[in-house]
Amino acid sequence: xxxxxxxxxxxxxxxxxxxxxxxxxxxxxxxxxxxxxxxxxxxxxxxxxxxxxxxxxxxxxxxxxxxxxxxxxxxxxxxxxxxxxxxxxxxxxxxxxxxxxxxxxxxxxxxxxxxxxxxxxxxxxxxxxxxxxxxxxxxxxxxxxxxxxxxxxxxxxxxxxxxxx
Numbered sequence: 001x002x003x004x005x006x007x008x009x010x011x012x013x014x015x016x017x018x019x020x021x022x023x024x025x026x027x028x029x030x031x032x033x034x035x036x037x038x039x040x041x042x043x044x045x046x047x048x049x050x051x052x053x054x055x056x057x058x059x060x061x062x063x064x065x066x067x068x069x070x071x072x073x074x075x076x077x078x079x080x081x082x083x084x085x086x087x088x089x090x091x092x093x094x095x096x097x098x099x100x101x102x103x104x105x106x107x108x109x110x111x112x113x114x115x116x117x118x119x120x121x122x123x124x125x126x127x128x129x130x131x132x133x134x135x136x137x138x139x140x141x142x143x144x145x146x147x148x149x150x151x152x153x154x155x156x157x158x159x160x161x162x163x164x165x
Contacts, residue, residue, distance in 0.1 A: 003052055004050070007050060009047065013048055014037055017055065021058075027133060028090060039068075042066050042067065043062055043066075043087070044063035045107065045108060061086045072148065072159065080119055080121050083118070083120060084111060084117045084164075086105075086108055086121065109164050113164055118163060120142075121161045124160060125156070126157060144159065
């Protein structure tokens, strides 16, 4: 991929990342700049994909032991304690289909190996449905290990896991 770089999230990225994130609702929950600024320091991996000076996507993931209130993170803490949890991966709509999500997941796998973790975990919405993301994760070798109703029953997610390659 021409001139695509993966690099650590920088404070100057937060406004653009908040826009990308919040435009992806309901596939991810809204965070805004302040939410991202508070969340990124707790992440074991916080990367952006940048091409020609434009942010094309990002990934935030958490290692075991993080202080994160997510219902889904708590589920994986209990059921898959040796995993690196992908809290969110967002690719700009104009960059879909260019392999950016796959590259971000390769970086997640690398970080999991560095941390000695055997699994990568995440969730994908079933209600409201997100069939494109579910198909993408299945192509990457994720398998469903559970289902959970969250946010007071307004969201149902597929809980996914894959071994680190």
